[in-house]
Amino acid sequence: MSLVDPATPADVLRTSLRTRAAVKCATLFGLWDRPLQNVATNLEEMKFADLAYWFYKSARPIERSEKNVRDILFLHDKSALKLPDEFRRVASITLSASGDLIRADGLEYSKDFLFESVSDVLFDADISLANYESPVADDKIIRKAIGDGSSLMMCCSFDQYAALTEHRGKHFTLLNVANNHILDLGVEGLETTRSHMGQSGIIDIGAPRFPDEYGRARILTKKRVKVGFISATFGLNGYQLPQNERYRVHAAKLLSKYVATDLELLQKQIQDCKKQHCEFIIASIHWGYEFEFFPRYRQVEAAHSLIEEGVDLIVGHHPHVIQPLEYYRTKRDPNRIGVIAYSLGSLIWGWYTAPHLVLSMVLNVKLAKGIANGVPRTYIETINVHPVFRDISYHGKKRLMRIEKLYDHSDSCTSAYPAARIRTMQRYVDLVLGSTTVARQSG
Template sequence: MLRRLPTNPAEVFRASARTRAAVRCATWLRLWDRPLQDVATDLEEMRFIDMAYWFYKSARPIIRAEKNVSEVLFLRDKSAVKLPEKFRSVASMTLSASGDLIQADGLECSKDFLFENVASALFDADISFANYESPVAEEEVVRKAIGDGRTAMMCCSFAQYAALTGHRGKHFTVLNAANNHILDLGTEGVEATRRAMTQTGVIDIGTPRHPGEYGRANILARNQIKIGFISATFGLNANQLTGGETFRVHAAKLLSRHVPTDLALLKKQIEDCKKQGCDFVIASIHWGYEFEFFPRYRQIETAHSLIEEGVDLILGHHPHVIQPLEYYRTKRDPDRIGVIAYSLGSLTWGWYTAPHLVLSMVLNIKLSKGSKNGARRTYIESIKPIPVFRSIFCDGGTPLMRLEKLEDHLDECASSPPAARIGRMKEYVDLVSGKPDKQILSRGHAAAAGESSARTVIGTLAAGACREPAVWCR
């Protein structure tokens, strides 16, 4: 039987008649072309309008930024990232960073195939990082939890875990588990996930083993450079940790609509890094607004605050689309450029095929430790963003997933059937890089005179995001 793989989550999850009507109205009137204000991103705080907005943008991603956001984000580009003059380097190490690893039904069939074309970018670094978002359980538990696949739960079997986290004997070094899905299978799922990571030699962050680890950083050293990892998630999908279990996940009110941003947990971990003499601090933050290509101004203020507190690199995840990299020169050290990746997108997720959902970003970063004027410092020496995308196709009726480097397929824009899809992904990359090209600007949706080109409205992209060539399986 011929089966069409879904383009986006709105085609899979059941929405009420009222929600569908609201989405149709918003689409017709273009009500949500800009980010909706006073909107919840934490499931625990969501109202009807928040859910309707979620369904809307899952198919029609938000490609405009809040006022003043682009001007701040694109103040500097990656050319600002370099070692300062008179800096004497004595050691260096490399880091790869990527976004969400999320289950898909049958993903185990893609083991040792999924990362085939991006393995060097991910696994050849001294430390490789990703956000792991599918608690592990026995296969029958997973089947019962997911049911017919029309659920927001993101749990997976041990076979799927193996496909998601390694390639031909190599594994991610560090996986963040502090995210909104970590409690989808309760505390038993947290424990099983940690056991799987321990068995495969992966360092898990964000899920303390006992109360004494809560608010502590994870420390590891490579090539004489001591790295401190800190972590937090904005929410837990309305799941609750009660009584003596509250230590199990690093969760904080980072984007609540009701209370100010709470940075106490992250600041406590930063202080732990300082006490343990870390050379470099990396913050893994699960936050943001799904299907929006720009962070909110509130996030920018939070990120800058964390950098000034002592964080050197922020790795963001959750929105399922890529967002800009910001190169922020710190006040605490005029030579230091703090890099903020607001969202690296999702490396894997379901069998969704829309360009905004299959596109993600891998960062290859080189750190250098040394001294300047007698002071010991560790800086980012270089950074290379690598856009990648999920290629989804069928082999004998079995869906397969493989990650590809976008740069390896740009020639297809003029010569093959996937031309529109590849071209659209390239336009998204240009959008979050602050340089939408002339073709985009000519589509009749340019921003008002005097507005930054990085905030240009790419209306054709938004309107057509859910009309991509379908992927079919027999």
């Protein structure tokens, strides 16, 4: 492993002397060792203190939660997932869900190698879902956009796109594109990305093609189960769509510093799912506070509200670190447990050493469709969580990235990965999930 690889964004992104001084002061006096209140997460709302806090936690992730959040999230564990005694199964499907897919320098060299160790948990499911965060363009456009590497742009080449989304003839079923980086290359970049996904046989969600699709869900029927997918992002990094093209991305003020959480767009999509008689609803939501291991209380409230309105599974992304899974027993159906994955972390990104940044999770979910007391129902039957991490090796001058299952490396005698980093990642997993939630088996 190269010793010169930067560990965190704070190592490469330019900061002012004032920002560096604020970070140093906060570090010395422990000022930001818990979630900072009244802070912005949307780039267009960020002021000096918000940016300084972002740089601080990119290297020193926040391990504490807001008051009472942990107690709410850990009220139930996966043992709450039980099919009703009177349930009669008629069909089953499996789902995999993972977090952010983001460009990395030289990623194209890892094609058909990147997912080698995790292809079973990613691609053997009936439906596979992830968040795609790097609009596609020609190499010349990419080089101009990224420049010297200190840019926040997340665009990638067509070869990198192939490495991010495919493995030996298999590919993701659906990719969420409602996120804060999807317009890094403008509407043209979005269109190119979406077109390429269509050619690859991948369904995009979160980017309507026409105005009348805005607020509509994506529907997929698999093995006799009709699943609705809804989506939204908290922001677009300040990119302003023209008035006549506001429909291009499902974006809403989910976590504004200045206004209350706006769930109207997601609620509209839930109603669309119900009108189309979906049997299970999955929300792919791009939100949260980066580099914090726990969601904010307002997110917990919003997630509960969405579950009560009809969502059955929430797949969250954006914080770049893992966050808890909540098993929420609904009021609308006493037999239904809504599962909320507040953040699955970043499956792929251009950081290779910092444990909090290389660690992410893959969910494997089994859905059961059937009849309970004469009423059609589709429930989550089982869920397994696979902590994974990014590793790199070198073939000549080419850097190769591969995703590894964390518990394949729990034995320090057989793992080539640094034992201290493995222990740190295991500690983060236990912090946000607890040992009873995690699939510790190998393979």
